[in-house]
Amino acid sequence: MLEQLKQDVYQANLDLVKHGLVIFTWGNVSGIDETRQYVVIKPSGVKYEDMKAEDMVVVDLAGQVIEGSLNPSSDTMTHVELYKQFPSIKGVVHTHSKWATTYSQLKRPIPPLGTTHADYFNQAIPVTRPLELQEIRTDYEWNTGKVIVETFTTKNINPLHCPAxxxxxxxxxAWGDSVHNAVHNAVVLEYLADMAYHIEVLQDATPINQDLLNKHFNRKHGKDAYYGQKL
Amino acid sequence: MLEQLKQDVYQANLDLVKHGLVIFTWGNVSGIDETRQYVVIKPSGVKYEDMKAEDMVVVDLAGQVIEGSLNPSSDTMTHVELYKQFPSIKGVVHTHSKWATTYSQLKRPIPPLGTTHADYFNQAIPVTRPLELQEIRTDYEWNTGKVIVETFTTKNINPLHCPAxxxxxxxxxAWGDSVHNAVHNAVVLEYLADMAYHIEVLQDATPINQDLLNKHFNRKHGKDAYYGQKL
Amino acid sequence: MLEQLKQDVYQANLDLVKHGLVIFTWGNVSGIDETRQYVVIKPSGVKYEDMKAEDMVVVDLAGQVIEGSLNPSSDTMTHVELYKQFPSIKGVVHTHSKWATTYSQLKRPIPPLGTTHADYFNQAIPVTRPLELQEIRTDYEWNTGKVIVETFTTKNINPLHCPAxxxxxxxxxAWGDSVHNAVHNAVVLEYLADMAYHIEVLQDATPINQDLLNKHFNRKHGKDAYYGQKL
Amino acid sequence: MLEQLKQDVYQANLDLVKHGLVIFTWGNVSGIDETRQYVVIKPSGVKYEDMKAEDMVVVDLAGQVIEGSLNPSSDTMTHVELYKQFPSIKGVVHTHSKWATTYSQLKRPIPPLGTTHADYFNQAIPVTRPLELQEIRTDYEWNTGKVIVETFTTKNINPLHCPAxxxxxxxxxAWGDSVHNAVHNAVVLEYLADMAYHIEVLQDATPINQDLLNKHFNRKHGKDAYYGQKL
Structure with a gap:
């Protein structure tokens, strides 16, 4: 089942390596089917060079394996929770990419400092609150998904306007309106984190002029976008 | 029309990838024809791996498409304004390369700190003033070109002595007296920004001795240059 | 003798280059045989591109060459001491990889700042005390091994819970329960040092929540691990 | 004449690119013949991809071209001065490699901070005094060589104990007792500058324990060296 989605998810996992976002078996990509009933995700701890498209695991929205002989990624329940609560997203990526992880470990948001940020994100990229002890001990990965959703809900953020x-x-x-775009956004996130880090080392971060941010975001997104080709 | 220029501009766009200045479809290169009537520029949002030389778009100095079935780069009007006001330049490059963009987001010029800088630029590389709200809202890309020109005009800078x-x-x-040299200067700019950044982290930037700067700039440029081979 | 181990050690030395941990002939990997009597180690100062599996040198636990026509790595006695005192380890790696060496030269431990660290190390990665003058002058490499062991013994650290x-x-x-995993851990160490460094530049290092550290370490290690595939 | 030396110098110039020390036509390598009468050096401003071994230029110790149809590197007189004053060296390398150039622009020596430094350099890597105005205006490249020699002479430094x-x-x-080793030392210099920079960002540089420095330098150099294979 879902052979094309398996192929897309498989390819997207390889793209993480190509873009330098992961080493070893770190990182995982998933995609959801058109009916939003099934999630296709990378198996846990399998080397990228040994992995095949048919190794991708199909789970339902309870995280139960529907098809596949391998264990799904240990982060599966985080992915599933995001698909359930963010109905506009169709692909999810998790990595420990260097600069974005550095910001996670700095425990501060990535401020919007220029038009590169504004081309993809219309605000700062938020950091979640810490998990409570009980949230760590039981259903850790599911709770990770819940705290992400909480971050977006309490701040009323549209997940496609801030896809990470x-x-x-x-x-x-990171996520997107397709598996491919989820990876694309993960790459952009890493690029933004890298630049923002180096700016924060030299001076206090002053957010980009809000009008300039709006201009760049709307130039690429929404009804008056004029970047790229008409489809 | 302008098949050789299309080939040069196409190749120069690929060179941005080769030199690590762009990811995805970011960045664009253009060139102007000998008559300075037509500008050949990369189409907007087309993947580098799918792009062909014949996809390059020809526009006139009003930014109107003269030849080509694809939309030109959304930054076309910035390029056009530069060609109109800087009659000595024949190629223009725009990127979001990491270190130069970091300086743009730091909102400070790149100071001349050594002979590597002096080999190409005879002064600090300036940063434009911010655009006004009205300049952002209407004719944004054209106004971007105008504010660049204003930066050079008010400070009386020769654009070929400071080609970025x-x-x-x-x-x-960045720009140059050929499409190829515009890319070359964009690569040098990135290298200079990278080094200057790391110096500014450790100590206040003290500009290079002016005599040493002159020596290196004139060793490669102008009538007494003795770097390279006689042509 | 020990042809498979020579092959593994040879391959692991090449992997140091592949992972960007060494340049030139820097770095060395060894492995110990099942009986824990013989150590197979890279020869000293031989270029990676000229090296063959049969060039690996076999030494005993006194560091005497048992087989091989080349001198073993000058760091052999450090490796031997680690095998003698840490009976759970089967492979040892030494490099001058950039970020880990930077921490050695900063003379401070790598603090546990996130789950990437916790996936492999259940505490800060320690730095040894300086060697005394007499320890430098006589049996320098052996004393290097002894001071490493002292670091782990006095702090009661399990070397497989902190494999570097x-x-x-x-x-x-770095080391591991196999030659392959020793290299793997050396790569992870470098990644952690890189991220920790950049965090320490921006803010004081606050160690990761201990419950979160335990969760991630135990998710991958020990009896309740659920990361990866059942073997 | 000197065909083998031309081949060595040509290959060494290509190695600068391979090791990431130069972009474009930046950088140059030379070698001196056994009689110490002739220097073989890269031509000025020729692209690495177009360059052939026979393009290498032969000059005498007055810097006059003895063989070759191209102009020699504009830095030729610096190389020549080094060969004249440092009779133990047989190859010279000049680059604008990022981290070493950063230190040149910081105008401070690279302090000896660990054993990686001590394996190649037995002290801090010095920075020259600035050139005087007259030294810049006339015979600039020759004066660059003279100020390097002055740095070593006044501090009584053996150029093979501090080969950069x-x-x-x-x-x-950088230089060495062969063309190949000059490039090797230039690579090591860049690695040391990179690490030292990052240490200096975080804390004041404390030089490595002098006994440890001596141990590592003498382990690889001089009469009691025991690193590598007997020749």
Whole structure:
């Protein structure tokens, strides 16, 4: 089942390596099917060079394996929670990419400092609150998903206008309206984190002029976008 | 029309990837024809791996498409303004390369700190003033070009003696007396920004001795240059 | 003798290059045989591109060459001491990898700042005390091994729960329950040092929540581990 | 004439690119013949990809071209002065490699902070004094060589015990007892500068224990060296 989605998710996992976001078996990508009933995700702890498209695991929205002989990523329940609560997203990526993880470990948001940020994110990229002891001990990965959702809900953030988050002392999750775009956003996130870090070393971060941010975000997104080609 | 220029501009866009200045479809290169009537520029939002030389778009100096089925780069009007006001330049490059963009977001010029800088630029690389609200809302890309020109005009800078600029909270534009040299200067700019950044982290930037700067600039440029081979 | 182990050690030395941990002939990997009588180690000062599996040198636990026509690594006695005192380890790696060496030269431990660290190390990665003058002058490499062991013994650290150390003003040693995992841990060490460094530049290092550290370490190690595939 | 030396110098120039020390036509390597009468050096401003071994230029110790149709490197007189005053060296390298150039522009020596430094250099890597105005205006490149020699002479430094220097506000020169080792030392210099920089950002540089420095330097150099294979 879902052979094309497996192929897309498999390819997207390889793209994490190509873009330098992961080493070893770190990182995982998933995608959700059109009916939003099934999630296809990377198996846990399998080397990228040994992995095949048919190794991708199909789970339902309770995280139960529907198809596949391997264990799904240990982060599966985080992915599932995001798909359940963010109905506009179709792909999710988790990495420990260096600069985004550095911000997670700094426990501060990535401020919007220029138009590169504004081309993809219309605000600072938030960091979650820490998990409570009980949230760590039981259903840890599910609670990680819940605290991400809480971050967006309490601040009323549209997940497609800010397609990534920093999990406190952990690392980034990114997403998108397709599996491919989820990876794309994870790459952009890393680029933004890298630049923002180096700015914060030299001077206090002053957010980009709000009008300039709006201009760049709307130039690429929304009804009056004029970047790229008409489809 | 302008098939050789299309080939040069196409190759120069690929060179941005080769030199690590752009990811995805970020960045764009253009060139102007000998008559200075037509500008050849990269199409907007087309993947580098799918792009062909014949996809390059020809526009006139009003920014109107003269030839080509794709939309030109959304930054076309910035390029056009530079060609109109800087008659000595024949190629323009825009990227969000990491270190030059970091300086744009720091909103400070790149100081001349050594002979590597002096080999290409005879002064600090300036940062533009911020755009006004009205300049952002209407004709944004054209106004970006105008504010670059204003930076050079008010400070009386020869654009070939300082072949790059940092747009405030945005990123760099570089240029040259050929399409190839515009890319070359964009690479040098990134290298200089990288080194200058790391010096500014450790100590206050003290500009290079002016005589040493002159020596190195004139060793490679102008009538008494003795670097390289006689042509 | 020990042809498979020679092959593993040879491959592991090449992997140091592949992972960017060494340049030139810097760095060395060894492995111990099942009987824990013989150590197979890289020869001293031989270029990686010229090296063959059969060039690996076999020494006993006194550091005497048992087989091989080349001199063993000048660091052999450090490796031997680690195998003697840490009976759970089967592979040892020494490099001057950039970020871990930077921490050795900073003379401070790598603090546990996030779950990436906790996935492999259940505490800060320690730095040894400096060697005394007499320890430098006589049996320098053996004393280097002894001071590493002292670091772990006095602090009662399980070497497989913290599979690396920073030698004061020198560089890192890493190890593992196999030759392959020793290299893996050396790569992780470098990644952690890189991230920790950049965090320490911006703010005082606050160690990761201890419950979160335990969760991630135990998710991958020990009897209740659920990361990866059942073997 | 000197075909083998031309081949060595040509290959060494390509190695600068391979090791990431130069971009474009930056950087140059030379070698001196056994009689110490002739220096073979890279031509000025020729692209590495177009360069052939036979393009290497032969000059005498007055800097006059003895063989070759291209102009020699504009830095030729610096190389020549080093060969004249440092009779133990047989190869010279000049680059604008990022970290060593950063130290040149910081105008401070690279302190000896660990055993990686001590394996190659038995003291801090010095920075020259600035050139005087008259030294810049006339015979600039020759004076650059003279100020390097002055740095070593006044401090009584053996150039093979400290095979590199930082030219004030310019960049590094490195050398060695062969063309190949000159490049090797330039690579090591860059690695040391990179690590030292990052240490100096976080804390004041405390030089490595002098006994440990001596131990590592003498382990690889001089009569009691025991690193590597007997020749």
């Amino acid at each position: 988050v920093l999990v406190h002392e952990h690392g980034p999750f | 600029v940092l747009v405030h909270e945005h990123g760099p534009f | 150390v920073l030698v004061h003003e020198h560089g890192p040693f | 220097v930082l030219v004030h506000e310019h960049g590094p020169f």
